Amino acid sequence: MAPPMVLLDREVELCDEEAGICEGPIRSSWGGLPARRSAKGQEKLSDAVAEYLQTFKAQPLVADPPELSSLNIRPPKSAPVPPTSGLESGRISSADKHLVALYAGGYRPGYSLPGSYLIYDASKDSISAIPCIPPDTCRTRAMGYQSAVVMCGATGEGGYLLAELVWVCPQDSQAALWLWESSAKQWVVKLRDLPLPPGTTAFNFSVHSCFSFGGSFLCWVDLHRGMLLCDLRKDCNFSFIELPQGPPNYDASDYPHGPCAEEFRSVACVHGSVKFLAFNKFVEREPRETFGLAVWTLSPDHSVWSRSYKCSVGDIWANANYQSAGLGQLAPSFPVLSIHQDGVVYLVVNDTSVVGRRLVFKDQYLLRVDMGNNNDVQVYQQKTTRIYSQLFASEFSAHRRQEHPREMESSEFGASGKRMKA
Template sequence: MEGGPVDPTDEVLVDRFVPFIDELAEAIAERGDEPLAVTMASALKDIPPSQRQRVMFQEMLRYREAVEKPAADALRHRKAFFPSAVEKVSYGNSHRDALDGVETRLVHVTKPPQISHLALRVSWPPDSVLRSFPPCGLIINSNRNILLMYVGPYRPGLGSQGFYLVYDCRANSVAVIPPVPLDSVPMFSHSSIGTGAAVLHYGPEYLVVELFLQRNNGCISNKATLLMWWSDRAGHWTQREVMLPLPSEPEEHTSRPSYTFCADLVFPVGNKGLCWADLLLGVLVCDDISAAQPQFQFLPVPGYIKAGIDGRGEPRAHRSMCGVEYDGNQFIKFVTVDGYGQSQDHSCVTIKLWTLSVVKTSEWRQSFVINYGSLLADPLLKLHQLMPTFPIISMVDDGIVYITGAADLESMNGRPEDRGRYVLSIDMERQSVLSSFKLPTASGRIPTNIFASTFISYLNKKSPPSEAQRKRKERTGSSSFPPHGLSEPSCPSPSSSI
């Protein structure tokens, strides 16, 4: 029941982790030189502990001059004669080194429930601070042809080094967006709403959004700071103060309201709207985030759950949500795995799919419900006794839900073998398992790092540049190269892998 090559119109399940492919390391290997770890081990052989630090420092300096710099020169020479097909979109001189030395690569693209993967090819100079970053990016959001990532340890409000990376798969381009200014959301006066940034596609342009709750006397309030980056403007963050209709309860021994809303997800709704979802409480919806005074409304979810004394747990283990469009109408879909973790009897677990029309009504309608026990006759589930976890809603197929089936340790009677995890494609209407994929045991990936996206349908469908894009290139003198489709060095064709 394995998934197959992806259809260009289909969605894909994507791994949020985007590992680096170090082009400098590749150039060193091509020249026949050994990696630093190998030469360092040789240099430290039989060196007494008291002298090891000095020898390590000397070997690093030697390696930098004798190996890394010649390889970097050869790599730079090659790129000058064979420019990349990935367009580099510049917003001025900020983070120009980062932009010049990074581009995306589709490593493996395949049909769900198999997992698709991206990578970042980096060619930063040997002495660049960028090389101290964790060796992967993190996809935090997507909308149509746009993927948004954090690169480096940077997270808004924390002051760490790094940046946002925007990949436009329609234009085959990347852009670097600088961090949110620290003085906009200082830690002592602001708090994260819970999830990361959002991205909205506006024709050939896009909007990046961060939302922070404000503190009042150290406590979370219903006032918030909205930070936005418009790709078609001057290249800086804009700031707006907004009021949020958050649910509240009075604090114990005081009359002051207590706000416990914590967004697990943020996703687009329609062309201009965004939705922040607390999967236990409800959704915070803004129909037009670009309005001069954005207006928000709060809608509780079915099966409202109040966080217990032990906290919220991991809501995404048994709930998920997304925005979809059918026949020009906007909907929010919500899936729950009821009975998760409450019983060893898997037949007691039910999966429910709810739908809410953003425009017509504020009431949730139950679209499908399935008793998980009815699926246990499937040979895979019967053999491995898989507990359904981390549901993902299909963005294109009504009634399709992807879940990660994890082996229940109690049902294994203490046997030590690893039965692994499977991603299952479930047809809620026909109450059947359509296909399955076993996650690699040694991958280290957890289900929360998989998400559904339709970006694959925009590959190689380049649209003409907007007036703002033309003016930006004239203003910044961007050193981009016109892409000629998806050339093999930067983006292999779907279903290829390395």
């Protein structure tokens, strides 16, 4: 029986290394210079890339958390490759029920790297490619590393909506909301002034995560600043929601090499309710409050947060399962909320030691902490892939069609995560 939820690395392979089918030796990344091609030339390239990506097939590896699953997407051997490179990897942006939305290649709105949007449909085990948003008359800039939101059922039975929110330059608070309906198969745009708090502009509001919920709400989250909600039922009206702990007690823009927000904060929709999780390490703690984490729940009218769970890191260290694993007092990071079990959170811990003046990595572990069950802890040694960033939770595994081929077992893979040869 497939697990109701899986944990994924956001980075996805778009090449078949064993078969030698790969776009290039360099893993693509986004950034670079804004696009300089003509609108017609860029649109032609975008269509060619989308047509090429439409031929790809998904090869998911599903495992019970806290073991990691993977969503590998492979090209067919006979597919004609478009005249570009940098399509050997992708990145998951959001998911809803049986759908997962990805960026293929290094594409982000307003930048020159090639790519497209991909939608993986677990119920059909299929891949759909969506072309880039059309070049606009106004200069646009990506709102974050992942800001494309997918919503199931938004256009009727079996349909979906993909939404991309981008900044319109040089205005500080105006954005363009691009919407793709699967039934219409075309992009439409709506310009909106975002209700950002004073001092928050396009230059210091950046999306860390995004999701849809409630059948009509799209949400983009800056884990330092707050959340932008878009209500589709009210002509895409936007509202801003502050986070319950407020901003960290340091300005992230002043410390580009400091801790990233995903190391100590997380947000997700759990059973229809928006949940926010945070460590209190980078905000002012209450008197006599120890280092720990807490989960808040947003009220149905989106007006107030209430604290649902609280756990000290000391409670985790004192747990019998944690101690039996032989771990010391290691600081957890990269929290991920379970999207189907209220109060359950997954944490990453790195076991390191100092040799001379060097920090030596020994092992990495994933912890499953049930904050609703006396902070029960389960410990899993991470043997396949080193985790460097926050994981992504999806329930696509529960919607996979039953006639798919046998799932590949994790024992078939070596330490690199690749299939082991007999």
